Amino acid sequence: MVKGEKHIESEVNLKPDRKDHRGIGFVLQWGFLFGVMYLLGILIAGFLTGSEPEFLYRSLKRGDAGVGLLMLLYSLAIACLFGLYGYASGRQDGVRAGRQVLAVLPVTLLGTVIWTLTFTGRTGSVAEFTDMSWLPFTLFTYWATPLYEASRFYVDQGTPMKVAALVLSLLPGVSAVLGTWLHQAAAGNPRRLRRLLLPLAVLSVLTGGMALTLELLPKQRPFTLQSYPRVDGATAALPFGRLMLGELTGVNRGMAYESVHFNTTHEAYLNLIEREADLILVAGPSNEERQQAAAAGVELKLTPLGRDAFIFLVHRENGVDGVKAGDLRRIYSGEVTNWKELGGADEPITAFQREANSGSQTYMEKNVMKGLGMAEPPMDRKPSGMGGLIEAVADYRNARNALGYSFYYYASEMNRSENVKFLAVDGVQPSRDNIRSGAYPYTAVLYAVTRGDEPADSPAGRLLQWLQSEAGAQAVERGGFVPGTGTAAVEE
Structure with missing residues (x-):
């Protein structure tokens, strides 16, 4: 009897618990x-x-x-x-x-x-x-x-x-x-x-x-957001401008991003001449901008900070990986119009340009074309802003056709597109090492430009002194440019 009870008990224990299943x-x-x-x-x-x-x-x-x-x-x-x-x-x-x-x-x-x-x-x-x-x-x-x-x-x-x-x-x-x-x-x-x-x-x-x-906690910084000078500049210098504001005032990157707005190279020069800006971060002035400064009685003081590469870019499906400097002049003067002449596909070249007096257009005319006239493009080949030009080249409809230009840091970091590639010029790829060594043929100088009568102890004067210090040079490099001395001769 006891055995039977034990047997029944063991059978009961083997049954699954309804709560657990x-x-x-x-x-x-x-x-x-x-x-x-x-x-x-x-x-x-x-x-x-x-x-x-x-x-x-x-x-x-x-x-x-x-x-x-x-x-x-x-x-x-x-x-x-x-x-x-x-x-x-x-x-x-x-x-x-x-x-x-x-x-x-x-x-x-x-x-x-x-x-x-x-x-x-x-x-x-x-x-x-x-x-x-x-x-x-x-x-x-x-x-x-x-x-x-x-x-x-x-x-x-x-x-x-x-x-x-x-x-x-x-x-x-x-x-x-x-x-x-x-x-x-x-x-x-x-x-x-x-x-x-x-x-x-x-x-x-x-x-x-x-x-x-x-x-x-109070922050010990050289400037507050209120005492910081009015800074303007080129689109390519935006990352550096934001980094500089954050480092000198202590605001975080997000606030620096929202607080710094540059008006492109030409507008920045006009703002400096008209005393709407105290310091600008730009490439060298065009002849027109020099004339406007002279007419307003303003002396432009150019302080070189670092260098960037001026690059040419095509759609990633383009079969051409490099060009010669002479080829670029022939393309933009209208002499060469088909990629076949450069070893590519039998496709017409869609050569985009920037608007007059922009930093990249000024550099193109002065340093690449070297005074040779550029063919006038249709309006749809003059995108607004450097970002618009990169997007136009990256557009799938322009595969194998489009050619454009920009600055290295802007195109590789600020407005990076997986659909474009950078062309080697005279067999040299644009890279930070080639910019630093001078091997890449087209390098542009970034200047801090102030008015000649700017006092040394003013906010802009103090900022200019900091830019020429070791800390400033390190900030220039973190901002995407290659710091170095003797860069003024490149632009002049």
Whole structure:
């Protein structure tokens, strides 16, 4: 009798517990709840950020370190939100970390699928993360918009940012699973729970405290944003202008980006002559600009800071990889009109130009054409701005046909396009090493131009002194130019 009872008991123990095996329905139920929570997270983020998703960096008192700490704090807040959901769901019968993985998998995989389709697509693969082709993914991860807005000033918006965004998209799901695991690991043991939560609490308090300290501490810098001189310049000098403002005033990169706006070379010279600007960062003046300065009784003081390369670019599908200096003059004078004459395909050359008195057009006329007249192009071959010219060459419709010119740093960093390539000139590729050595034939000087009567102790005078110091030379190099002495002769 006893044996029978034991046998029956063993059979009963072998039966599955109904609470632990509710199968697909259980996972679908909690998967749906996680989807609702994910949508709620997007709505909460949208409500909190409102019309200013740039709030992580938009403060004149906040430096780069403060922005980084706030980005970390925001990420921790998102992780805590979904972690609390995971912890709360872990209190329900049958919810375990393994099952939570299955529950969060559909939403997490959906983000990964959207990312993969965009990343491998024809447009998304070459476009930067800020491009419209990435809009579906950024909408799906809308809760991360403040992080995207702040990181664009610190992370390359090509593949590095795309990979970072993919990793970031996993944060809600991973946090929910960790929250469930936390409850499971500390079930019935409050002291153990406190030990598990202590590192997160300490990290949050330290991050918040450091961010607040950096926000409140006074910054010892040569200028404030109010005392900084009025600086204008060429489009190619924008990165340097923003770096210079950040270094001398202490504002973060995002605020520097929003505070510095250059009006192109010609407008910058006019603003200096008309005393609307105190210092400009430009190439050497054209004859017309020298005449305008003389007519206004303004002496232009040119201080060379560094060099950049003047480059020629074509569509990546163009079979021509290099040209001779003489070929360029023959093309832009109208003598050569077909790529076949340069060893390429039998296609007409679509030679784009810039508008008169722009820095690149002045350099083209003076240093490449050397006084030889340029053929007048149709209006549709004079794009507005250097960015417009690069986009025109990169346009798929111009494959194998287009030719344009720009400055090396602008085309390779500021307005980089995967659809263009740079031509070697006289067998030398444009590169920083070839600019530094002088091997590349076309190098342009970046000048800091002030008025001759500018006092040495004025804000512009003090800025000019800093630009000629060792710290200034290092900033010039970080701004994309090759610093060096004796560059004035190149331009003159």
